[in-house]
Amino acid sequence: xxxxxxxxxxxxxxxxxxxxxxxxxxxxxxxxxxxxxxxxxxxxxxxxxxxxxxxxxxxxxxxxxxxxxxxxxxxxxxxxxxxxxxxxxxxxxxxxxxxxxxxxxxxxxxxxxxxxxxxxxxxxxxxxxxxxxxxxxxxxxxxxxxxxxxxxxxxxxxxxxxxxxxxxxxxxxxxxxxxxxxxxxxxxxxxxxxxxxxxxxxxxxxxxxxxxxxxxxxxxxxxxxxxxxxxxxxxxxxxxxxxxxxxxxxxxxxxxxxxxxxxxxxxxxxxxxxxxxxxxxxxxxxxxxxxxxxxxxxxxxxxxxxxxxxxxxxxxxxxxxxxxxxxxxxxxxxxxxxxxxxxxxxxx
Amino acid sequence: xxxxxxxxxxxxxxxxxxxxxxxxxxxxxxxxxxxxxxxxxxxxxxxxxxxxxxxxxxxxxxxxxxxxxxxxxxxxxxxxxxxxxxxxxxxxxxxxxxxxxxxxxxxxxxxxxxxxxxxxxxxxxxxxxxxxxxxxxxxxxxxxxxxxxxxxxxxxxxxxxxxxxxxxxxxxxxxxxxxxxxxxxxxxxxxxxxxxxxxxxxxxxxxxxxxxxxxxxxxxxxxxxxxxxxxxxxxxxxxxxxxxxxxxxxxxxxxxxxxxxxxxxxxxxxxxxxxxxxxxxxxxxxxxxxxxxxxxxxxxxxxxxxxxxxxxxxxxxxxxxxxxxxxxxxxxxxxxxxxxxxxxxxxx
DNA sequence: TTGTAAGCGTTATCAG
DNA sequence: CTGATAACGCTTACAA
Numbered sequence: 001x002x003x004x005x006x007x008x009x010x011x012x013x014x015x016x017x018x019x020x021x022x023x024x025x026x027x028x029x030x031x032x033x034x035x036x037x038x039x040x041x042x043x044x045x046x047x048x049x050x051x052x053x054x055x056x057x058x059x060x061x062x063x064x065x066x067x068x069x070x071x072x073x074x075x076x077x078x079x080x081x082x083x084x085x086x087x088x089x090x091x092x093x094x095x096x097x098x099x100x101x102x103x104x105x106x107x108x109x110x111x112x113x114x115x116x117x118x119x120x121x122x123x124x125x126x127x128x129x130x131x132x133x134x135x136x137x138x139x140x141x142x143x144x145x146x147x148x149x150x151x152x153x154x155x156x157x158x159x160x161x162x163x164x165x166x167x168x169x170x171x172x173x174x175x176x177x178x179x180x181x182x183x184x185x186x187x188x189x190x191x192x193x194x195x196x197x198x199x200x201x202x203x204x205x206x207x208x209x210x211x212x213x214x215x216x217x218x219x220x221x222x223x224x225x226x227x228x229x230x231x232x233x234x235x236x237x238x239x240x241x242x243x244x245x246x247x248x249x250x251x252x253x254x255x256x257x258x259x260x261x262x263x264x265x266x267x268x269x270x271x272x273x274x275x276x277x278x279x280x281x282x283x284x285x286x287x288x289x290x291x292x293x294x295x296x297x298x299x300x301x302x303x304x305x306x307x308x309x310x311x312x313x314x315x316x317x318x319x320x321x322x323x324x325x326x327x328x329x330x331x332x333x334x335x336x337x338x339x340x341x342x343x344x345x346x347x348x
Numbered sequence: 349x350x351x352x353x354x355x356x357x358x359x360x361x362x363x364x365x366x367x368x369x370x371x372x373x374x375x376x377x378x379x380x381x382x383x384x385x386x387x388x389x390x391x392x393x394x395x396x397x398x399x400x401x402x403x404x405x406x407x408x409x410x411x412x413x414x415x416x417x418x419x420x421x422x423x424x425x426x427x428x429x430x431x432x433x434x435x436x437x438x439x440x441x442x443x444x445x446x447x448x449x450x451x452x453x454x455x456x457x458x459x460x461x462x463x464x465x466x467x468x469x470x471x472x473x474x475x476x477x478x479x480x481x482x483x484x485x486x487x488x489x490x491x492x493x494x495x496x497x498x499x500x501x502x503x504x505x506x507x508x509x510x511x512x513x514x515x516x517x518x519x520x521x522x523x524x525x526x527x528x529x530x531x532x533x534x535x536x537x538x539x540x541x542x543x544x545x546x547x548x549x550x551x552x553x554x555x556x557x558x559x560x561x562x563x564x565x566x567x568x569x570x571x572x573x574x575x576x577x578x579x580x581x582x583x584x585x586x587x588x589x590x591x592x593x594x595x596x597x598x599x600x601x602x603x604x605x606x607x608x609x610x611x612x613x614x615x616x617x618x619x620x621x622x623x624x625x626x627x628x629x630x631x632x633x634x635x636x637x638x639x640x641x642x643x644x645x646x647x648x649x650x651x652x653x654x655x656x657x658x659x660x661x662x663x664x665x666x667x668x669x670x671x672x673x674x675x676x677x678x679x680x681x682x683x684x685x686x687x688x689x690x691x692x693x694x695x696x
Numbered sequence: 697t698t699g700t701a702a703g704c705g706t707t708a709t710c711a712g
Numbered sequence: 713c714t715g716a717t718a719a720c721g722c723t724t725a726c727a728a
Contacts (some may be wrong), residue, residue: 016715051720054722152725
């Protein structure tokens, strides 16, 4: 390993000049810089990160702590996000420090990373309204950006999608198709996005004077089995829903299984609209029938949040780093007119 | 931020003694150590990682670079592995540095991490026979452990499952059920595990004198659509297979879709056995019908490889860090006796 | 058992 | 434009 001092000696320069040349400082002569660059190349000089970091106080690391439920582990959507994020940082100098922590140990892990001071900033996702992780980072003065929002207009840097608008649009489509008994299979209760989605759904139901009985709204994790369980229960009832809104294509898969067992044909006897983060290994258009979805690939959030993080580190103020994107509604075969027998609205 | 010097002053000791006390050196007096520990607590002392690392040359970071295909991104199974790995490192001092890189840029990323010297070791997965990544790490003398094997008896530390035995057992079961036309939907061609699986399958087919026409073996990525495509093609032929072996439950989902479109009933007209890494959000037992699988949760590899990595860093020799686990064959509803019409072996 | 002092490889300050 | 020199915060011989 050649050090900056060796390189300097080799060139007949001081370490200081070499450092300046290498780091693009303006005051260094153009000929000198050229010489230094060539020398560095020739001697295979690689700056020692640890020394650099000790001297500058910057670590070149951005931390991200994912949530894991104890039974099901990490939501498969997040891998897609992580992947896009990593790719987006690829040609910067930044590397990603990743933790996966059960909900119960989230704070512990944040404490650890924060107090060690080993990251320049943090990215966090799936915030709740009064998220203690956010409070911690703010208190410790660690720059952070958030994937999602805990509340409607938070005072931190975030990127989110318009969950409320998406679910309002989906509900509206179903109502236009004549559906009156529409059930919602939502994500976990405390999550910001789950609240936003429920709000969009309820607003449109209200608007059309359609009742929302409590048993038509379920909260659960976003996997096949949770979709199956909730749908099976609801479909067993005589006043069953004629349409489902759900939060993930995996849940939709479970709804389809329940529908199959109940002898219902999806797209005719039963309509389904799912939110689609786009899991590349299980595409909504390949469902049988193809799924109608509110679509916003979660991977698109990667480059956006990476850019936000870098801007934040460069000092861009928070209010310039808040963004919400619209969501597309894509109609496919899993939705259709309400069946005749279900034409009546559910009543207490 | 309190430094070790401040803490030392506060206690009337030298930084050296404080350092020794904190790092558990034996020579320090028991009373002194107690005092130091309390003082550190009181002043909220946290050692500066960068300084520590500059002094010791260790980074406390283990790197992992995942492969991503350009169209489908990262295999969803790996998130589960990453998650287990991170959990396993949680109460060590080690943190995980994660990259996701397209196959085409794997070497670039390895170069980058290796030359910066910012990790103490690397974990890598899905090796191929003469994997250039492994060659690079070996040449640079960076300790590493591997998830999977590129060859049967590699000279590096690895953890793998008995893919060959698993697929041999699965093939045997199908043959016992009377199947003669058995197709294999494998993972990507170059991967070690894909080769191992094909070998297990072919060995048992040979053993029973059953031919394996080229069109009965497909290699592809492990997602729903690849399973669908391959199965649809094979099922369209008049001498179609009566049973499928596949590499992932997502592929099995695709096979089921193709079977449905061909009017075949899975478990009766067509048998399916899949390898099951256990995706927690899509369980094989919840398929319709439930899927017969060779089962080995990929998450189990997390703690094993974490322990191996730490052992490797502590100097345990490579030959003591090589392990292969058996795989369970779990029979469920997707397998059954070969249909009568398919009783004849395929012939050229 | 504890202290002194010399690194570890950079960057940053201040002269020149 | 370039060069000394002092940090940066910790570890580790070596001395006591």
